Amino acid sequence: ELKVEQNPLFLSMQEGKNYTIYCNYSTTSDRLYWYRQDPGKSLESLFVLLSNGAVKQEGRLMASLDTKARLSTLHITAAVHDLSATYFCAVDRGAQKLVFGQGTRLTINP
Amino acid sequence: SAVISQKPSRDICQRGTSLTIQCQVDSQVTMMFWYRQQPGQSLTLIATANQGSEATYESGFVIDKFPISRPNLTFSTLTVSNMSPEDSSIYLCSVEDLSGSSYEQYFGPGTRLTVT
Numbered sequence: 538e539l540k541v542e543q544n545p546l547f548l549s550m551q552e553g554k555n556y557t558i559y560c561n562y563s564t565t566s567d568r569l570y571w572y573r574q575d576p577g578k579s580l581e582s583l584f585v586l587l588s589n590g591a592v593k594q595e596g597r598l599m600a601s602l603d604t605k606a607r608l609s610t611l612h613i614t615a616a617v618h619d620l621s622a623t624y625f626c627a628v629d630r631g632a633q634k635l636v637f638g639q640g641t642r643l644t645i646n647p
Numbered sequence: 648s649a650v651i652s653q654k655p656s657r658d659i660c661q662r663g664t665s666l667t668i669q670c671q672v673d674s675q676v677t678m679m680f681w682y683r684q685q686p687g688q689s690l691t692l693i694a695t696a697n698q699g700s701e702a703t704y705e706s707g708f709v710i711d712k713f714p715i716s717r718p719n720l721t722f723s724t725l726t727v728s729n730m731s732p733e734d735s736s737i738y739l740c741s742v743e744d745l746s747g748s749s750y751e752q753y754f755g756p757g758t759r760l761t762v763t
């Protein structure tokens with residue numbers, strides 16, 4: 538059974554700092570997703586990572602994938618308050634069926 | 648990207664009643680997925696809805712409790728039957744974008760259900 542674990546689950550940080558969210562998964566997969574969820578909202582797709590060594594960047598967010606280590610990271614550079622949200626990673630267990638991590642609640646303080 | 652709408656956006660229901668949630672996509676898709684997000688929790692897959700065949704349910708979810716319809720390639724419904732307060736959750740439908748090679752999976756806006 539595929540298990541997906543994120544850490545940390547809660548993260549409070551200062552604006553301008555850098556930090557990384559980690560996503561570990563237990564079995565091989567072809568695809569890994571990162572989503573953002575604001576309170577009371579649905580999920581916003583951030584990144585899809587398809588291969589070992591894949592790296593994608595959008596603004597202050599950068600995601601990477603190491604399929605051998607079964608690890609993905611979401612790196613936040615010079616955080617700003619607008620990035621406060623809950624971030625989920627999700628792994629495709631096959632046939633487009635996603636298994637989600639617990640989510641990381643990120644709070645960025647001015 | 649696929650545009651997904653859901654109805655209703657939210658509802659408050661009494662225990663013992665049923666609610667049907669609709670999901671509409673602006674393009675044809677082979678599979679549609681229904682997820683549940685309990686308060687403060689992550690998302691869990693309920694079932695996969697395929698057009699022309701029975702839905703496939705995940706462990707812990709059964710058809711009698713969550714019947715699903717998939718009458719065509721752009722529409723699906725999920726019914727939450729004989730509701731109890733434990734069914735209070737956000738229910739989201741999801742599809743994969745097949746318009747390119749992005750493999751993106753998009754989520755609808757969700758239906759926030761409160762059972763009293």
